[in-house]
Structure formats: structure tokens, C-alpha cells
Amino acid sequence: MNAMPPLTRRLLLTTGGALVVSFALLPKLAALAQNVPKLPGDLDKTPMLDSWIAIDAQGRITVFAGKAELGQGIKTALIQCAAEEIEVDPAGITLITADTERTPNEGYTAGSHSMQDCGTAILNAAAQVRGILIELAATRLNLPAEQLKATQGTVVANDGRSVRYGELLTGQDLHRPAQPTSPLKDPKNFVVIGKPMQRVDIPGKLTGKPAYVQDMRPNGMLQARVVRPPSYGARLTQLDAGAVETMPGVVKVVRDGSFLAVAAQGEFQAIDAMQALSALAKWEQGPVLPEQTTIYDTIRQLPSNDTTILDKGTPGQQGAHTVRATYHRPYQLHGSIGPSCALAIFEADKLTVWTHSQGVYPLRNALADMLHMPQQQVHCIHVEGSGCYGHNAADDVAADAALIARAIPGRPIRVQWMREDEHGWEPFGPAMISEASASLDANGKLIDWQYDVWSNTHSTRPEGPAGNLLAAGYLAQPFAQPAPKPIPQPEGGGDRNAIPIYTVPNARVISHFISQMPLRVSALRALGAYHNVFSIESFMDELAHAAGADPVEFRLRHLDDSRAHDVVTMAAKEFGWQPDAKLPRGHGRGFAFARYKNLAAYCALALELEVEHETGAVKLGRIVVAVDSGQAVNHDGIRNQIEGAIVQSASWTLYEEVTFGRDGITSRDWSSFPMMRFPAAPESIEVHVIDRAGEKFLGTGEAGQGPAAAAIANAIADATGARLRELPLTAARIKAAIGI
Amino acid sequence: MTVLNVNGQQHRIDVDPRTPLLYVLRNELKLNAAKFGCGLGQCGACTVLVDHEPVFSCILPISVLEGRYIRTVEGLGSEGRPGPVQSAFIEEQAAQCGYCIPGMMMRAQGLLEHNASPSDAQIRDAMAPNLCRCGTQMRILRAVRRAAKAMMADAGTMQETAK
Numbered sequence: 001m002n003a004m005p006p007l008t009r010r011l012l013l014t015t016g017g018a019l020v021v022s023f024a025l026l027p028k029l030a031a032l033a034q035n036v037p038k039l040p041g042d043l044d045k046t047p048m049l050d051s052w053i054a055i056d057a058q059g060r061i062t063v064f065a066g067k068a069e070l071g072q073g074i075k076t077a078l079i080q081c082a083a084e085e086i087e088v089d090p091a092g093i094t095l096i097t098a099d100t101e102r103t104p105n106e107g108y109t110a111g112s113h114s115m116q117d118c119g120t121a122i123l124n125a126a127a128q129v130r131g132i133l134i135e136l137a138a139t140r141l142n143l144p145a146e147q148l149k150a151t152q153g154t155v156v157a158n159d160g161r162s163v164r165y166g167e168l169l170t171g172q173d174l175h176r177p178a179q180p181t182s183p184l185k186d187p188k189n190f191v192v193i194g195k196p197m198q199r200v201d202i203p204g205k206l207t208g209k210p211a212y213v214q215d216m217r218p219n220g221m222l223q224a225r226v227v228r229p230p231s232y233g234a235r236l237t238q239l240d241a242g243a244v245e246t247m248p249g250v251v252k253v254v255r256d257g258s259f260l261a262v263a264a265q266g267e268f269q270a271i272d273a274m275q276a277l278s279a280l281a282k283w284e285q286g287p288v289l290p291e292q293t294t295i296y297d298t299i300r301q302l303p304s305n306d307t308t309i310l311d312k313g314t315p316g317q318q319g320a321h322t323v324r325a326t327y328h329r330p331y332q333l334h335g336s337i338g339p340s341c342a343l344a345i346f347e348a349d350k351l352t353v354w355t356h357s358q359g360v361y362p363l364r365n366a367l368a369d370m371l372h373m374p375q376q377q378v379h380c381i382h383v384e385g386s387g388c389y390g391h392n393a394a395d396d397v398a399a400d401a402a403l404i405a406r407a408i409p410g411r412p413i414r415v416q417w418m419r420e421d422e423h424g425w426e427p428f429g430p431a432m433i434s435e436a437s438a439s440l441d442a443n444g445k446l447i448d449w450q451y452d453v454w455s456n457t458h459s460t461r462p463e464g465p466a467g468n469l470l471a472a473g474y475l476a477q478p479f480a481q482p483a484p485k486p487i488p489q490p491e492g493g494g495d496r497n498a499i500p501i502y503t504v505p506n507a508r509v510i511s512h513f514i515s516q517m518p519l520r521v522s523a524l525r526a527l528g529a530y531h532n533v534f535s536i537e538s539f540m541d542e543l544a545h546a547a548g549a550d551p552v553e554f555r556l557r558h559l560d561d562s563r564a565h566d567v568v569t570m571a572a573k574e575f576g577w578q579p580d581a582k583l584p585r586g587h588g589r590g591f592a593f594a595r596y597k598n599l600a601a602y603c604a605l606a607l608e609l610e611v612e613h614e615t616g617a618v619k620l621g622r623i624v625v626a627v628d629s630g631q632a633v634n635h636d637g638i639r640n641q642i643e644g645a646i647v648q649s650a651s652w653t654l655y656e657e658v659t660f661g662r663d664g665i666t667s668r669d670w671s672s673f674p675m676m677r678f679p680a681a682p683e684s685i686e687v688h689v690i691d692r693a694g695e696k697f698l699g700t701g702e703a704g705q706g707p708a709a710a711a712i713a714n715a716i717a718d719a720t721g722a723r724l725r726e727l728p729l730t731a732a733r734i735k736a737a738i739g740i
Numbered sequence: 741m742t743v744l745n746v747n748g749q750q751h752r753i754d755v756d757p758r759t760p761l762l763y764v765l766r767n768e769l770k771l772n773a774a775k776f777g778c779g780l781g782q783c784g785a786c787t788v789l790v791d792h793e794p795v796f797s798c799i800l801p802i803s804v805l806e807g808r809y810i811r812t813v814e815g816l817g818s819e820g821r822p823g824p825v826q827s828a829f830i831e832e833q834a835a836q837c838g839y840c841i842p843g844m845m846m847r848a849q850g851l852l853e854h855n856a857s858p859s860d861a862q863i864r865d866a867m868a869p870n871l872c873r874c875g876t877q878m879r880i881l882r883a884v885r886r887a888a889k890a891m892m893a894d895a896g897t898m899q900e901t902a903k
Contacts, residue, residue: 071837071874198833205838206826208773208814212839215772223767248756267767268759271779337777337785337873338839386775387837387874419778636833640879644836647875670782670871678867681877 037180041120042066046104049132050174052125053082059153059166061086061093063126066106067118068098068358069201071387072701073637074114076199080633081119084192085126085185087150088165090200098360098382108359108461110390110523111491112600112699119633119697127182129174136168187693193633194691201384213356213383214341214416221343221412222251224263224404225274228421229474231664232520233286236260236474244276253277254407257476261404263413271418288662290518296328296433299454304512309489310499313506317448319439321546326435327535328726331428331519331658333673338386339417340393340426344401346409351378355398356385362463363395367402370466370479389648391522393417393426395462399469423673424665425470428658429524430456430517432494432531436539438504444547446558449507451536455494456517457484458527470520486513487527491597497529497706500536501595502558519660526705529596530649533706534713534727537592541714542723550579551591551714552606561595563628566690567604568593570626574688575606586611587621588719592710594703601703602628603642607682607711611719616735618654618716620682623708630698632691638700639687645704646685651676653709656728742802746771747815757803761795762786764802765812773813773842777871784870787843788812794850794869813842816849824894825849828887829880836874844870848884852891860885 039047046052046066054062063082069075075095083090096102098109106118130150137155138145140163147158156162187193205211229236236258244262245253249269254261262277264270290298343354351373357363360380368375380398388394397415405413417425432455439448462468465482472479487493495511524530544554552572559565571577572591583589588611593604608621623646629638655674659667667673709727717723722737742753744761746769753764760779765771765788774797777785781796788797789811817823822830825845835841844867851858851866858866863884872880 071835071839073836198830199835202830202833202835202838203819203822205835206813206829206841206845207817207819207822208771208812208842209819210772212772212775214775214839215766217767217770266755266759266763268756268763335873336839337783337837337871338775339777384837386839389873416776419780419782640833640836640876643878644875647877648873651875669780670778671780675871675873676877677869677871678864678877678881679861681864681881685878 039178039180040124040182042104042106042117043121043124043178045106047177049125049129049176049178051104052122053086053129053174055165055169055174057166059164061088063093063095063122064103065095065097065118065122066104067114068109068382069384070109070358072114072641073199073634075201076197077115077633077637078119078122079200080192080197081123082126084190085123086130088153090192090197092153100360100364100380105361108362110358112596112701112703114699115633115697116699123184124182125178127184128178131183132173133165133168136173137163140168187631193631194635194693196636197634199637211384212338213343213354213385214338216343216354216383216414218343218412221414222263222265222408223267223270224261224401224413224415225270225418226400226415226421227260227274227278227281228425229258229286230283231286232289234258234283236281237284238282239280241277241280244273244280247273247276252408254404256403257478258474259403259471261400263404263408285663289660289664291662292660295431298518299431299514300433302514302516304454304514307511307513308508309495309511310507310509315448315450315506315508317439317506319447320442321440322437323539323542323546324437325539325542325725326433327531327538329432329531329534330727331431331521332524332652332656333423333428333658334389334392334426334524335673335675336386336388336392336422339419339422340397341385341414341416342398342401343412343414344398344405345412346405349377351402351405353378353380353398353402354383355380355394356383356388357394357398358388358391359461362461363398365464366395366462366466366469367399369464370399370469370472371402371406389525390429391427391459391461393422393470396425396470399471403471420668423668425520427460427520427522429530430458430494430521432528434531434535436535438539438543440543440547444549444554446502446504446543447506449500449504451498451500451509452512453495453498453528453532454512454514455528456514456521457486458493458523459487460484460522484515484517486511490599492528494528495532496527496597497532497536497594499598501561501564501598502540502555503560504558519658525648526596526702529594529702530652530705530709533592533594534709537594537707537710538713538725541717552577553579555593563602564593564595567602567626567628570688570690571604571606571624574626574686575624577606586613586719588715588717590711590713590715590718592707592714594706596699596703600699603703603707605646605704605707605711607715609712609715609719611716611734616731616733616738618712618729618731618734620650620680623682623685625685625687625704626690627687627700627703628690628692628698629700630692630695632689633697635689635691638689641701642687642704643685645702646708647676647681649705649708650682650712653712653727654729743806744802744810745808746810747812753802755802758801761788761797761800761802761805761810765797771812771814775839775842777840784843784847785840787846787870789846789850792850792853794847811846813845816845824890825852825887828890829883832879832883832886834876834879834883836876840870840872844872844880848887851884852888856892856895857888
């Protein structure tokens with residue numbers, strides 16, 4: 001009934017050789033010899049099976065995941081994994097997510113890791129639980145396990161007898177460590193994984209059920225708002241809050257150093273009071289910001305730590321053609337539609353926080369540090385918020401709520417940021433610069449590749465010390481922001497996807513990590529991959545042009561990975577890509593490809609667009625995508641993520657840039673930081689999923705970001721003849737480039 | 741005291757009449773669907789219908805709403821019996837985080853009550869005030885087209901029945 005592990009099985013099928021099979025087993029034997037078997041996914045960090053799965057006497061199944069729903073549909077996919085391997089109906093599973101007193105600590109829900117780490121853990125834990133249930137039933141029925149099978153919450157014997165799961169388990173049966181290998185089902189027998197299943201959370205969200213942290217209203221709750229300083233680092237020097245304390249509904253003005261907030265009975269009363277407080281507060285301006293017009297020069301002149309992340313062959317080869325280009329990406333927003341929100345209550349020396357943070361455990365540790373409390377006295381519970389797309393203000397607002405709750409013990413405190421604060425104070429995706437240089441031989445093959453990228457850190461997440469929580473830096477006894485650290489390869493931060501996936505015999509890639517952060521920055525969806533894929537995939541088109549080659553064919557000639565070949569070929573075929581296609585004036589088409597982090601999902605896309613000659617405005621047409629996410633658990637979930645990534649990236653790419661003056665951030669709403677609206681949305685997006693049954697899950701949520709940006713730039717170049725290398729590719733820039 | 745008609749029910753509301761409708765819907769009436777997005781009338785997360793017209797409830801004080809007919813997503817249907825627009829959005833799985841979707845559905849409901857079979861360009865123009873940051877726009881457009889068809893079919897059935 002149970003297949004061998006997929007890799008071994010496939011090797012058997014494709015080679016038929018016993019010698020190859022034993023060779024495949026060698027690394028495992030070596031691991032056993034060292035007595036350090038690696039457990040699948042996050043089972044390696046949290047090995048006890050009952051940390052992941054509980055089955056009660058009635059057979060009700062609860063699955064515990066340390067990853068959180070961010071709108072990416074992870075709950076549904078995790079339920080599918082569990083249901084498939086435990087052999088129950090998905091409707092029979094209750095899923096508990098991200099809670100510091102109930103679920104495994106899986107760090108952050110980030111980096112497209114949820115299926116790889118959590119999905120893999122749950123898939124394997126569920127298979128092992130099914131194995132245990134069958135063993136227990138074999139003992140109970142006095143039959144060999146081979147005569148038993150699990151189905152619909154019951155173990156059924158060949159002789160017709162059956163036992164329900166709930167009757168088999170007693171107390172500690174699942175309190176045992178997971179094994180390195182699991183009796184996983186053969187993917188061809190899957191009935192839930194890879195089959196259509198609607199998202200479990202959508203009906204409630206679409207009918208007004210309380211679905212978000214914003215919707216919580218515990219008894220006795222107070223509404224609070226924070227008065228943020230006028231700029232980074234400003235200090236509150238003078239405040240007479242007496243007039244505010246007597247305003248209708250106001251319960252308390254909370255001040256700690258330069259952290260200023262007000263709690264009231266009603267939400268609009270809290271907003272009224274916040275505005276009144278803001279008018280009364282006197283601030284000493286913080287350090288001035290750099291000039292926006294010369295920000296890239298400023299960044300290049302800051303000290304950097306340089307790391308050579310690829311050094312291959314003898315870089316510096318001269319060829320028939322050498323191409324050089326420099327690319328820029330501005331600071332950009334997460335821009336969640338719902339401003340960040342949290343609830344907190346402080347009672348009996350314990351703090352409980354309801355948060356849409358991506359990492360409840362790290363947040364707990366940072367809050368404990370900020371409040372000088374033992375970590376065990378802080379309980380963080382994930383409740384969904386508006387989509388975050390990385391490290392937005394979720395953790396900051398949780399810190400705000402915690403500080404206000406401590407000042408007003410016994411009352412639940414709800415804080416939601418105002419739009420102006422979300423736009424002005426969230427940590428932005430960092431500005432970046434890259435320089436590329438490459439040489440082609442006479443046959444149009446790449447022989448040399450050099451690439452340098454300059455960036456701040458892409459993570460200032462509060463992972464323990466409080467200093468990365470916004471409010472912590474403004475308290476009477478402030479916490480210093482910890483020194484930023486780069487995220488190392490192979491995942492990378494600013495240098496994520498900076499190493500080309502293409503085959504080049506001589507190559508050097510250098511990551512320039514800049515510690516000083518003129519603006520507050522952190523993780524924005526895809527991190528540096530957005531800029532690096534934009535750069536590399538724009539550059540590949542420039543090189544194809546120099547080689548006189550079709551951009552798709554030029555990519556294929558430098559790709560050795562057969563799965564990369566497959567997505568590129570499928571996207572081109574489904575789009576109807578023809579070399580030398582003749583398009584009407586002002587129309588262009590573009591292609592781009594990347595494997596996210598060079599180790600997660602593969603994504604290739606082709607698109608067409610039109611540039612309005614008089615205005616430079618871009619109208620996006622048809623977009624066709626091919627994606628390989630490994631074993632596809634929920635095809636529509638993958639399509640939804642890819643479609644979303646493309647539309648979001650198109651908006652970043654065409655319109656978006658944080659603006660600032662010397663005194664502070666000036667893009668404080670959707671007027672000063674415009675994003676894509678419906679009339680400018682693409683004509684269509686068609687996503688083709690290549691399902692690799694039995695293969696590892698490959699993270700997909702961020703895979704579309706970079707390719708979409710580059711395909712747009714390539715199509716604009718195709719339409720106009722003008723190559724734009726500085727994001728965003730605004731109508732004004734296009735108009736200037738085409739000289740009208 | 742302000743009397744508001746929300747989803748066909750009269751509510752006596754005792755808050756400052758300057759209070760924008762959104763806060764009254766969410767806090768006094770405990771209706772979750774309309775969301776705070778910007779408080780500036782720029783994103784549409786708070787969209788509700790007032791006398792069949794989509795409005796930004798985050799900037800509309802309740803003082804001007806007495807005697808008006810206010811509708812929210814809760815008035816379109818329930819989880820057990822979703823209305824045609826809700827069903828269309830569920831069928832198309834037109835949500836990622838879903839925070840903006842109630843506002844999208846009210847905007848679509850308002851459009852379809854005025855124009856039973858809008859063109860694609862008319863749908864895009866009508867939906868323009870509402871923002872989705874997850875990038876669900878393609879599915880939202882499909883859902884509005886699906887809802888239009890379903891509502892036309894329902895109207896056809898009702899006419900047939902009337903005959």
C-alpha cells in the first residue's frame with residue numbers, strides 16, 4: 001500500500017538498476033552512522049508527533065501548525081496534506097495555527113517556506129500517525145499490518161472488522177519522536193492532494209464573520225491610537241495633555257518618553273483624541289534624511305561589507321561583445337490595505353497579545369525583552385490581518401498594544417494604525433543598485449558574467465532584542481536597534497537571486513551589504529530577488545539583443561536544468577511566442593524567468609503590452625505563466641498566489657516609489673503613493689501549473705515578483721526601443737526615454 | 741440619538757453625530773464586513789450602499805444618514821445562504837487575504853443594480869475606487885462578470901415564474 005520514498009522509487013523506475021538504488025541509500029547510511037538522521041521539514045525542530053497532531057476519543061483530529069494564514073491559502077493546503085496522509089475527510093480536521101502556547105515554533109511565516117517546512121512536517125507526521133494507528137489496530141485485531149488499511153478515520157481489516165481512530169489511541173500513543181522516513185502514500189493514490197479544494201477561510205470572510213484581528217471585540221475593550229512623531233528619531237519635548245484627558249470617552253493618555261498614545265471607549269473618540277494630542281505635542285526634529293534625488297549616490301557612498309558569493313572560472317574574459325548595465329530600485333511599501341492592528345491585555349502579571357505578526361514566537365521574545373518580563377509570561381496568538389507581504393507594521397502595533405495594555409491593566413486594548421502611519425512608518429523594501437557586465441563569444445554564448453549588488457539588510461525583524469520594535473526606540477529608556485545582519489546564501493537577502501541560474505563558465509558576483517539605513521527597511525515580498533531578477537532578466541534580453549538571438553531561445557541555450565527548460569518552454573508555447581513576431585506600433589512583448597532563490601519554485605512568464613505614445617502610459621495585455629512548485633497540493637492556491645504576485649509586482653514596477661524630503665517621509669497615503677487600480681489591471685493572466693507528483697514542495701508565494709518586473713521592462717523595450725533600468729517604469733520616464 | 745436603517749433594520753445610535761458610519765457599523769452594530777482601510781476615501785475597503793449608491797463609509801458622518809437605506813455585506817446573504825455576488829466571489833475564489841473583498845462586493849452590487857450586464861470596461865471603471873493589495877483583481881473581475889450572469893438568470897427565472 002505504501003510507496004517507497006519518492007526519490008528512490010523514481011530512481012528505480014528510471015534506471016532499473018539495483019546498483020543505483022544502493023548508491024542512493026548511501027547518504028542515508030552515512031547519516032545513520034553519525035546518528036543524526038534529519039527529520040522531514042520542521043519535524044527536525046519539533047520532533048514529537050503529538051506536537052503536530054492530536055486525535056481525541058471521538059476521533060476528532062486537531063493539527064497544529066506554527067505557520068500562519070496570511071491570505072496565501074496555507075490553512076487549506078496544510079489541511080489537505082494532513083487529510084491525505086491520515087486518511088480522513090478534510091472537513092474532519094481542525095487546524096490551529098501560530099500560538100506560543102499551543103503550536104510548534106516554526107519561526108516566521110516567510111520566504112515561501114510554509115509548504116517546504118510546515119507542509120512537509122505535517123505530511124510526514126500524518127503518515128507516521130497513520131502507521132501508528134495501523135500498528136495499534138494490528139495488535140487489537142491480532143492481524144498482520146499488511147491485512148489492514150486506513151480509510152475515512154477507520155482502520156479496516158481484510159476480514160471485515162474495523163476500528164475507529166478514536167478507539168485506538170490512548171493517552172501517550174502519539175507522544176513519540178518522528179522517524180526520519182514515513183510510510184508516505186504513492187502520489188498516484190492521492191485523493192485530496194492535487195485535487196480541487198476551495199479555501200476554507202473564504203466563505204466566512206465574504207459574509208461578515210469575524211475573521212480578522214481587526215474584528216475582535218472582547219468585553220471591556222478600549223480603542224487606542226498612537227501619536228507617532230513627525231519624523232524618524234524625533235523626541236517629544238513638551239506636552240500638556242490635560243485637555244485631551246477630559247475629552248469624551250477618553251480613558252487615559254499613555255506616555256513613556258516619546259511614545260505617546262491614547263485609549264478611549266469609542267474608536268472615533270480615540271481618533272479624535274489622537275488628533276488633539278498630536279496638535280498639542282511639541283517635538284524636537286530627528287536627524288535629517290538624505291536628498292531623494294541623489295539617494296542612489298548616497299547609498300553607493302556608504303561603507304559596505306563586500307562578499308564574493310560566486311567566483312567561477314577566470315572572470316574578466318573578453319568576448320565578441322561586452323554589455324554593461326546599471327539598475328535601480330527605489331524604496332517600496334508593503335502597503336497592506338488594512339492598517340496593522342493588535343489586541344493586548346495585561347492581567348495577573350501576564351501579557352496576552354493577539355497579532356497578525358508573521359512570527360509569534362520571535363515577537364513574544366521581543367515583547368518580553370521590551371517589557372522586562374519572562375518570556376513564559378507573554379502569550380502571542382496569531383489572528384489573521386490584512387495581507388502583509390513581509391515585515392510590515394504587524395509587530396510594531398503589537399508592541400504599541402502591549403505598552404498601552406501595561407499602562408491600563410485588566411482591559412483589552414485594541415490598536416489600529418492610521419493609514420498615514422502605515423505608509424510613513426512601516427519598514428520599507430530597501431532601495432537597491434546593481435551593476436551587470438557580461439561578454440558573449442562569436443556564437444552568442446555567454447563566456448563571462450560579473451554582477452555587483454548594493455543593498456541594506458532585508459530583515460530588521462524583531463527576533464529577540466526589542467530594538468527592532470518601532471516603539472521600543474522611543475521609550476524613556478530606549479532600546480537601541482540591533483546591528484543589521486545580512487541573510488546568508490543560499491537564500492540571501494539583498495543578494496537573493498543575485499547568482500545567475502544561467503550557465504556561464506566565468507563568473508563573479510559580489511554582494512555589497514550596507515549597514516547604515518537612511519530609511520527604515522526590512523523584508524518585503526521576494527526581498528532582493530525582486531530587484532536582482534528584474535536586473536538579470538532585463539540584462540538577459542539586452543544580451544540576447546547583442547547576440548542577435550530570440551530572448552526565449554537565448555535563455556534556453558544557457559539553461560541546463562530540465563525543469564527550468566520545461567517552464568520556459570511551456571510559458572512560450574502557451575503564450576504563442578514566435579521569434580520575430582511583428583506587432584502593431586506601440587505594442588511589445590516580454591519574457592522573463594527565474595527560479596526563486598535558485599532553490600524554490602520555477603516561474604516563467606510572457607506578456608504583451610501597449611505603450612500609449614502621447615503619454616507613455618502602459619496598458620498590460622495578456623499574461624501567460626508557467627510554474628513548477630514541485631508536488632502541487634492546491635493548484636488553484638498556486639494560481640492565486642502567482643496571479644497576485646504578478647499584479648502586485650506590476651504595480652510596484654510601473655508606479656511605486658516611497659517619497660521623502662529632508663524632514664521625513666512624504667508618501668503618506670494612496671494619493672501620494674499610488675498603486676494599480678482596476679482600469680490598469682492586465683487584460684488576463686493565465687497560469688499553467690506543472691505538477692511534479694512525489695517531488696518536494698517548492699515555495700511559490702514570491703516566485704512571480706521578479707519575473708513580472710523584468711517581463712514588463714522587456715516588453716516596454718520591445719514596444720518603444722527604449723530600455724528602462726530604473727524602477728518604477730513610470731509613464732513620465734517612458735515618455736522621456738522615447739523623446740516626446 | 742440618530743436612527744439608522746441598516747440592512748432593513750432600524751437602529752437607534754447614541755454616539756457623536758460626526759462619527760463616520762464605518763465605526764458605527766463595526767463597533768455599535770458589530771457588523772464586521774466593512775473594513776477600515778484608509779479613513780480618507782481612497783481605497784474602498786469601507787464601501788457600503790446608501791440608497792443603492794456605493795459610498796465610503798469611513799468619511800460619511802451618520803448625521804447625514806437618517807432616513808437613508810444603508811446596506812452592508814451582511815445584508816447580501818449569510819455563510820449558509822450567500823447572495824449572488826457573494827456566491828460568485830466564492831465560486832471564483834476571488835480573495836487572498838480577503839480584507840478588501842467586502843468593499844469590492846458592495847461596489848459590484850451597486851454596479852449591477854444600475855447596469856445588469858456591464859461591459860468589461862464598465863466593470864473596471866466602476867471598480868476603480870477600490871484597491872486590492874494582494875493582486876486579486878483578475879478574479880474579482882471574473883466574479884463580477886459571474887455575478888452579473890447569475891443575477892440576469894435569476895431575474896429571467898423570476899419573470900418566467902411571474903408569467
